[in-house]
Amino acid sequence: xxxxxxxxxKMVEKIREQVGDGNxxxxxxxxxxxxxxxxxxxxxxxxxxxxxxxxxxxxxxxxSEQVVTMFRDQFNIPLVHVDASKTFIGELxxxxxxxxxxxxxxRLFIETFEEEAKKLGGxxxxxxxxxxxxxxxxxxxxxxxxxxxxxHHNVGGLPERMNMQLVEPLRELFKDEVxxxxxxxxxxxxxxxxxxxxxxxxxxxxxxxITPEKLDILRQADAIYLDxxxxxxxxDKIWQAxxxxxxxxxxxxxxxGRTYEFVCALRAVTSVDGMxxxxxxxxxxxxxxxxxxxxxxxxxxxxxxxxxxxxPPGTIEWE
Ligand code: XMP
Numbered sequence: 001x002x003x004x005x006x007x008x009x010k011m012v013e014k015i016r017e018q019v020g021d022g023n024x025x026x027x028x029x030x031x032x033x034x035x036x037x038x039x040x041x042x043x044x045x046x047x048x049x050x051x052x053x054x055x056x057x058x059x060x061x062x063x064s065e066q067v068v069t070m071f072r073d074q075f076n077i078p079l080v081h082v083d084a085s086k087t088f089i090g091e092l093x094x095x096x097x098x099x100x101x102x103x104x105x106x107r108l109f110i111e112t113f114e115e116e117a118k119k120l121g122g123x124x125x126x127x128x129x130x131x132x133x134x135x136x137x138x139x140x141x142x143x144x145x146x147x148x149x150x151x152h153h154n155v156g157g158l159p160e161r162m163n164m165q166l167v168e169p170l171r172e173l174f175k176d177e178v179x180x181x182x183x184x185x186x187x188x189x190x191x192x193x194x195x196x197x198x199x200x201x202x203x204x205x206x207x208x209x210i211t212p213e214k215l216d217i218l219r220q221a222d223a224i225y226l227d228x229x230x231x232x233x234x235x236d237k238i239w240q241a242x243x244x245x246x247x248x249x250x251x252x253x254x255x256x257g258r259t260y261e262f263v264c265a266l267r268a269v270t271s272v273d274g275m276x277x278x279x280x281x282x283x284x285x286x287x288x289x290x291x292x293x294x295x296x297x298x299x300x301x302x303x304x305x306x307x308x309x310x311x312p313p314g315t316i317e318w319e
Contacts, residue, residue: 004184011169015044022124024167025117028053030067031197033129033170036182040169041127042077050078050120054112056105057085058201061223084112089212096208098319102151105200114162127167132174133275174273195240204319208247217300218245221264224297228290238280241268244318252302261302264294269316277311
């Protein structure tokens with residue numbers, strides 16, 4: 001009978017067979033998928049694996065430090081941390097088209113990664129935490145014409161360019177299965193249970209052009225929102241929850257004064273695999289409390305709205 005323990009063993013053997021005594025590099029994104037892939041591959045081939053964490057400066061509050069610490073200290077996996085935030089944010093400034101933004105991030109990710117891989121003396125294989133839904137959705141929208149909904153920055157381009165073969169041990173799995181595999185591998189529950197986070201990071205949660213200031217405002221609002229969700233015991237009931245900083249300013253009043261600041265949208269959905277999703281039904285008191293905190297604590301936001309769109313017709317992310 002099929003068990004996750006057996007699947008783990010099967011994948012470990014498959015990885016060893018594919019890789020032999022070659023070297024593998026793995027791009028860590030800080031998310032569950034690439035982390036589970038890295039730990040699984042490390043189990044299979046040990047220090048033949050080196051992880052590269054390209055820090056694009058689009059992560060949430062304190063997230064990069066947490067990722068680096070966990071991999072280096074907890075798992076003892078060789079990890080290169082590249083701070084490329086200046087490059088990414090510099091090239092994204094002034095760009096407001098969603099696909100253009102995704103493509104810039106994808107290209108810079110590839111270039112940065114390639115440069116670091118060269119410094120390591122290259123590798124024979126490239127590991128990726130690609131899941132089954134990533135595979136389908138970047139090709140076409142199920143049941144419809146062959147249309148790209150969104151360019152996923154973790155699929156394509158890199159292996160051909162770098163002349164490396166792909167190692168993608170999660171290609172057959174859905175998200176819930178990846179989490180089960182992660183638990184099986186001994187990755188802490190606090191990490192496994194984390195909501196998915198998109199490769200392009202906060203850039204796609206800041207519709208329109210991004211600036212360091214906007215990203216900073218978004219980080220603060222997002223951290224407060226997630227803090228309230230955790231404190232109210234709802235984190236594990238939700239597939240994904242995040243703040244979006246809208247490129248819209250509205251008039252408000254604070255004390256005796258008029259304000260003219262940004263609108264923050266809050267999004268939370270339930271889902272099984274990310275392919276479809278329902279908006280999460282928060283209690284209105286929760287939303288009111290969270291909105292008040294965000295407006296009081298984050299300079300630059302004076303209005304908060306809640307997104308009640310399900311997928312389809314919406315997508316989970318706004319871009
Ligand atoms: P959408 O917005 O298409 O998102 O409904 C479905 C799921 O995919 C995540 N997502 C991404 N993940 N690279 C990723 O690794 C990407 O470019 C990307 N874009 C969206 C999204 O957060 C949701 O979980």
